[in-house]
Amino acid sequence: MTAHSPSLTPAFWDASIARAEKDSGVKVKQVVAPSTGRDGYAKQLQASGQFPDLLQSITPSQFTDGGLLKPYDQSWIDQNFLLPQGNAIKGKVYVPPTNSQIIPLVFYNKSLFVKVGAKVPTTWQQFLDVNAKLKSAGITPLELGGNDPFAAAMPLTGALSVDVLGKNPQWIQQRHAGKVKFTDADVVTAATKMRTLVEKGYFEQGALNVSYADSIKNFNAGKAAMYPMGSWYLGSIPKDQWNNIGVFPWPSDDGSVVVPFSVGGSMAIASKAKDPAGATKFAQKWSLDPKNLKALIESDGAFPMLKNKTLADYHVKVSPAFTESYTYVTKTNTKVSSMGWATNDEALPGTGNDDFYAAAQALFNSGDVKGQMAKLDKSWDTATK
Template sequence: MKRSRVASAVALGAISVVALAACSTSGSGDSNTSGASAGSTDLTFMTFETPALTSQFWDTSIDNAVKEVPGISVTKIVSPDADRNAYAKQLQASGDFPDVLSSINPKDFTDAGLLEPFDDAWLKENFLQPDGNAIGGKTYIPPTNSQILPFVFYNKKIFADAGVEIPKTWADFTAAVTKLKAAGVVPIELAGSEPWAASMPLVALASADVLGQNPGWIQDRYAGKVKFTDPDFVAAMQKEVDLIKDGAYSPDALNVDFATANKNFLDGKSAMYIMGSWFTGSSYVTPEQADGFGAFPLPTDDGSVVIPFNMGGTTSVSAKSAAVDKAKAFAEAWSLAPDNLKVLIETDGAFPMLKKTGIKDFGASTNTLYDAAYAYVNSDSKKVSAFGWVNNDDALAPGINDSFYALSQSLFSNTDVKGQLAQLDSDWDAATAK
């Protein structure tokens, strides 16, 4: 699903505020409990809302799952902002850790023993890549769907008018940026005010240039064999500094939020947009608009194609729940409900990964941009972990996502790439210290 983990850097609110927020179980502040009846087991489910995943979606999806698990009721708790990890930690600190949580980063919670793994037999029975989200051999988020993030989306008309072809190499890409700028077009749209969105070019560069050469780089970082300050990683991040210097982004890019960036790109105010495959969903682009856009992976120096791949999923189960079995049964039912994934396919551009249900079986309506992006899922191109976005052993150390995302903004004013990456190494070492 979309942003299987959106982790923007936000200040943590006071616990008293959190406790108050926890009592408000929907985006409007109204309590919403599904399946409540005398003697039922009440579970709490932390969700979040986006243009695709609305309050109505969550209510309906919860109802779908509750029907499959007798004797439960589910109260929805909505994360007040995009940082679901931070909110979950706040709830845990106040003694209100939910029974089921949506789209968190498991590595931020597994060391504390807060999550319950799903059963291997159930995973193997139901998913094309049952170990796609495995951490140390255990899976805490079902691998229900996949994403490619990011793509480089482009405006076909702007490219044609400027005489720009789809770039195959990094040199082609930078030449296209120069040509588009000369034509009076903002070459690349950037939602620079939101760290997770601003980081998309860095995610693309780290995935293509670093993991593309060494798919085991993240595991090597855990083992202390590589560092962020090594030449390959520095060179990848330097490319972003060069893009900034060359005027690839709007001068006010750091003031543009995600919604505005989407609108700017759709309105033809920019030629390219580096964003996740969720952008192909109907919550972001209409079928008519989709026909005017294309997508390609960020080019590498030698033209080899590298696909930043992320196995998505939604539900995680609290190991501290008073009803772990019921919570797990609800999470499993939610993950397998065809109607839930149909909505995610249509609105959020999810690529389904269920073993028993193919994409045509969902009856989902997709657009031409989705179809073009989905073709990469089954392509023979090299697939690597989308840097900073996966929920498996290649997930970054706890807290490092926020540090990496913040780098995307600081590079606009601080061009000391190696110095900033040295701080990232320090943060990593602190996060992994025993």
């Protein structure tokens, strides 16, 4: 089962499948899911007795509890990927961790920084100072597509990922154990940072009415100096802006680099595949084909996660911002799951992701940060009863 998109076109799928068939000696039949709702479509097929042997880009946690997926051999995963356990569920890998995103990064307009004499911030206080300097100069500091919940949540995602998970990587596991809560003081303090940005007027006017698509247009047009967004924005930087758009990680209190990570992947294998060995061989060949990652790198800003390869091996043309962003993947730093985006054991349960995004939108109009965090605790408890 595949899904077509502007970057993963029918032609892309035809070519990539043909290569994997040739390399594996296995023939497959393609079933195309809607561009949205791949998980729902796979569930429809399963209910009608037509569950595919191979499924591309599904959310594995939606299917593992029912025993519908077959885990990959761990030695093969360890051998081929930079973060072997990046999307593991209860220690098992159901989707090869072929690519990743950083959610969020902060993109910035270099010319606007130069105009006000701002330097790239590394600490939270420096970040606030840069925002203040830009606002004083009549420049909108931060672009945000607040009408789309996931985009509205980027500052909250950054703050909780860096300040909470960065200091306590076991926080999600401890929340499952009932040892910590969203209403704890350290979490509320982190979440208050987003409210601070709102109260100081650092986002564009009417940010909650700006769509995600328009936020890209606004930032590319120089209407704001900074843009907190997932690394997929890298694929939307106009070529005439390649040398003008820079990037830095969401700033921590002490300047340490914490990278909020979300590891994606390729094909899941059905536990009841008609030919388990053949399905596995095809999926492995497809997952290790550098040409398949080229489209994701160039159009979707995805970071390749195959071992023993450099960007040159993928024959891509990318912006300086992509190259700089990719160093946060390859360098040694503190990598944590991106709050509200993880698909592994650190995923928020139930409707947790949507509730997290809704809390961020609510913080534009409400100063009751602890109250919004209490709603997340309630959502968690309901989902895990």
